[in-house]
Amino acid sequence: MSTLPDRVDLLIVGAGTAGAALAGQAARRGLSVLCVDRRALDDAGARWVNGVCRDAFAEADVPLPRGEELRGDDAGFHLLAGRGPERITMRGHGVLDVDMRLLVARLHERARDAGAALQGEVEILALEGRRARTSVGAVEADLVVDASGLAGLGLLPRRVPRADLCAAAQAVHAVADARGAADFLARYAAREGETVCFSGVAGGYSILNVSVHGDEVSLLTGSIPADGHPSGRAMLEGFVAETDWIGARRFGGHRAIPLGRPRDVLAEGHCAAVGDAAGQVFAAHGSGIGAGMTAARILAEEIAGGGGLDGYAVRWMRTHGGRFAAYDVFRRLSQRLTLEELRRLLRSGLLDAESAAAGMGQRLPRVDLARVRAIVPAAWRAGRLSARLAIAGARMAALVAHYARYPHEPSRRARWARRTMQITMQIHGGAQSD
Numbered sequence: 001m002s003t004l005p006d007r008v009d010l011l012i013v014g015a016g017t018a019g020a021a022l023a024g025q026a027a028r029r030g031l032s033v034l035c036v037d038r039r040a041l042d043d044a045g046a047r048w049v050n051g052v053c054r055d056a057f058a059e060a061d062v063p064l065p066r067g068e069e070l071r072g073d074d075a076g077f078h079l080l081a082g083r084g085p086e087r088i089t090m091r092g093h094g095v096l097d098v099d100m101r102l103l104v105a106r107l108h109e110r111a112r113d114a115g116a117a118l119q120g121e122v123e124i125l126a127l128e129g130r131r132a133r134t135s136v137g138a139v140e141a142d143l144v145v146d147a148s149g150l151a152g153l154g155l156l157p158r159r160v161p162r163a164d165l166c167a168a169a170q171a172v173h174a175v176a177d178a179r180g181a182a183d184f185l186a187r188y189a190a191r192e193g194e195t196v197c198f199s200g201v202a203g204g205y206s207i208l209n210v211s212v213h214g215d216e217v218s219l220l221t222g223s224i225p226a227d228g229h230p231s232g233r234a235m236l237e238g239f240v241a242e243t244d245w246i247g248a249r250r251f252g253g254h255r256a257i258p259l260g261r262p263r264d265v266l267a268e269g270h271c272a273a274v275g276d277a278a279g280q281v282f283a284a285h286g287s288g289i290g291a292g293m294t295a296a297r298i299l300a301e302e303i304a305g306g307g308g309l310d311g312y313a314v315r316w317m318r319t320h321g322g323r324f325a326a327y328d329v330f331r332r333l334s335q336r337l338t339l340e341e342l343r344r345l346l347r348s349g350l351l352d353a354e355s356a357a358a359g360m361g362q363r364l365p366r367v368d369l370a371r372v373r374a375i376v377p378a379a380w381r382a383g384r385l386s387a388r389l390a391i392a393g394a395r396m397a398a399l400v401a402h403y404a405r406y407p408h409e410p411s412r413r414a415r416w417a418r419r420t421m422q423i424t425m426q427i428h429g430g431a432q433s434d
């Protein structure tokens with residue numbers, strides 16, 4: 001039976017990457033911290049292989065993964081339109097393949113070493129002011145942070161429409177037939193360790209990634225079922241069933257990822273949210289690990305430095321929010337692309353290795369004279385599609401500028417949020433899901 005402390009400075013709900021990273025960062029800065037998860041701690045957070053930008057580790061002040069935790073280091077990435085032949089190949093994109101079971105365990109260990117208390121199988125049932133009622137007793141907390149993922153605690157206003165939910169799955173299987181795996185790689189001109197990404201394979205925003213590492217194959221799928229596409233899990237299982245060189249499943253998981261813009265409100269009173277619970281997901285490819293860990297660092301710094309929860313909200317929105325909101329515009333565009341349009345995008349060069357690598361690395365694309373010179377003929381080749389991309393690009397830039405002015409005064413935030421909606425509505429011609 002768990003016993004909880006009577007009172008803590010900071011209660012964190014959820015011991016996934018965002019919650020565990022925050023526990024460590026806050027405890028290191030002298031706060032008394034309790035981080036709880038409704039699952040056993042060995043089962044908390046992501047339990048599969050994720051791609052995480054190398055730079056995010058430095059930004060989040062988390063040492064880079066090594067040994068078995070690091071399953072792939074910036075290997076080649078082949079982005080195909082459907083099953084090809086159109087493709088672009090990215091190298092030096094800066095994304096690492098990380099065994100999340102080991103990263104979450106490492107973050108737990110770092111948090112404990114810093115003095116945080118972590119407890120699994122403790123569910124938050126209700127928050128009554130500063131008192132939290134849990135499945136094993138009550139605890140008083142000066143500050144409460146929702147790091148509970150998509151589930152969310154409902155502390156802050158939030159709604160994730162179905163059209164913004166990506167159903168993703170990831171699994172590592174044995175390679176049952178090395179020759180079959182080698183033939184697959186040869187067919188797609190890929191080397192061992194590299195990723196073959198079939199994009200738009202089920203239409204719109206859908207992918208199937210395949211990478212072979214020795215006697216294992218790593219599969220990642222994702223789609224938006226609200227658009228009428230099969231779920232990531234169904235796509236993954238379908239691919240395994242039709243591929244005879246793939247053998248038994250070793251580990252993996254599936255879940256929904258909240259896409260959409262970050263929440264307009266990240267903190268209110270003595271409550272804040274980080275990670276998926278805050279909508280801090282890079283929507284172009286549904287990536288929330290780096291964002292959650294980075295937000296955790298900013299939150300801990302602001303609490304310890306006197307900026308408080310509100311200081312965190314302003315700093316995160318101003319430095320990261322615009323980029324995340326901007327790439328959600330790109331996500332919505334890609335969601336409506338037909339496979340033929342995606343093919344044209346790649347064929348024309350309008351989406352090239354440089355811009356795709358920027359998206360993979362969660363960076364804004366470079367815009368300078370040389371780039372414009374390269375884009376103009378590509379835009380000509382892409383025809384009407386280039387107009388849609390140009391409008392999206394302009395709105396992305398408008399959102400980046402708008403988020404950089406996220407107001408310090410809470411009283412001005414409703415107006416700011418209305419303007420955010422206006423910019424987004426202009427993008428979608430009035431059709432808006434959030």
Ligand SMILES: Cc1cc2nc3c(=O)[nH]c(=O)nc-3n(C[C@H](O)[C@H](O)[C@H](O)COP(=O)(O)OP(=O)(O)OC[C@H]3O[C@@H](n4cnc5c(N)ncnc54)[C@H](O)[C@@H]3O)c2cc1C
Binds near residue numbers: 048122149256292
């Ligand atoms: C198949 C798949 C592949 C993905 N691939 C990538 C990728 O390549 N790169 C990337 O960056 N991201 C990827 N993501 C997204 C990424 O996994 C999430 O963004 C990330 O796990 C979010 O971390 P988090 O700590 O915010 O939430 P979570 O990992 O969801 O952790 C939340 C924790 O809170 C606990 N909890 C919930 N409610 C309560 C409660 N009431 N009381 C106590 N505890 C509670 C849960 O048990 C859970 O352990 C992928 C997601 C999926 C599903």
